[in-house]
Amino acid sequence: MKRILTIIWLIMIALGSTAQVIRIGLYHNEVVESVAVYATSGEYEIKAGDRRIGTFRKGDILFATLKEGMISLHDAGGVYGTFKSVELSALSLDATFRLRPVAPALESQSYDDGLLLEGNDAYMTIINQVDFDRYIAGVLEAEVGPNAQRELYKAHALLTRTYMLNHFDRHRDEGFSLCDGVHCQAYHGRAQYNPEIAEAVFETSGEVVADYHYKLITAAYHANSGGETQRASDVWLKDVDYLQAVLDPYSLHQPAAKWYDTIQYAAWKDYLVGRGMASAKKVPEELLYIQQRHRSKYFVLDGDTLMMTRIREDWGWRSSFFNMFPEEGGKIVVWGKGYGHGVGLSQEGAMNMASQDFSYKDIIKFYFFNIRIMYYDDLPDSSLPDLGYE
Ligand SMILES: [Zn+2]
Incomplete structure (x- = not known):
């Protein structure tokens, strides 16, 4: 199964003309001083600044510890040195690693693609440099869970991608775009329990939800509307033309109704x-x-x-x-x-619609008024943030 998933990813990336990378701040709510990193597949090169200092392959383990604002790096064979920042740059498309904070001792998580560690006075900044769609798949597994219908994953993929682009600058002054907590979108590393998630993300790759004026929407959602969604102005005191009250029979008779x-x-x-x-x-x-x-x-x-x-x-x-x-x-x-603020998409209602064979586009158009489902590449420049890093 794992192998099939890897092959799917390789095909996806080969087909995707412009794989783009986002930086996600990991363990953002913790003050991490030391981590162990395990290479779980593929191959990386280890870089300190622009200098290549080694390779990192499946089975290898690296230890990074904060020392006076710098990163001290070593493995079983000895010490690499002390650097301001250390990067594990993926050399293969199947490169994955597992990261375990040692001080404090926290649960480990698995990630796709690259890793960047930066030293600060009191903590280490831990950044996953990950392909957009792989990140979105990870968020879907964390936020929707591994057992939903394909059309629900697709609908949610559009909302997650829209949110991601809309908040690309949220943590820019900390060196990354989004954090991995609920402050941004929950992200517990790579999606690994249901290959349909990655497929749903790929099938909708690049698609976002824009309003009538070609601006990315505020992709609001909640657990259950209770039969009627709430107008945004009733909650946030600001009227948003695509977030109006919708009579929502699909949310009735659901677990959180x-x-x-x-x-x-x-x-x-x-x-x-x-x-x-x-x-x-x-x-x-x-x-x-x-x-x-x-x-x-x-x-x-x-x-x-x-x-x-x-x-x-x-x-x-x-x-x-x-x-x-x-x-x-x-x-x-x-x-x-209902359950939640009631604005935008009702997750249980959307799940019910998906199980009745509504498409992801039907689901999104049911909950959001006068919106456009389109590729973000087609949006005017003024509607998108700067998607690059220095
Ligand atoms: Zn955040």
């Missing part, structure tokens, strides 16, 4: 007063029960307003789409719908 909670009426009333709704003290009780037939932006009480997203956050609820009912014993039952 519903939730519920029980709270105390007195606590709810105190909360409203505490949030500036003084009239909660004097209006009839039934006016305090929130009812949403469709998603609302505000809860309005006697001229005072409170954002639904604020309420969701304060109470730690799964969504801001819910109804309240009085219950015996001074309680309120809260019946909620």
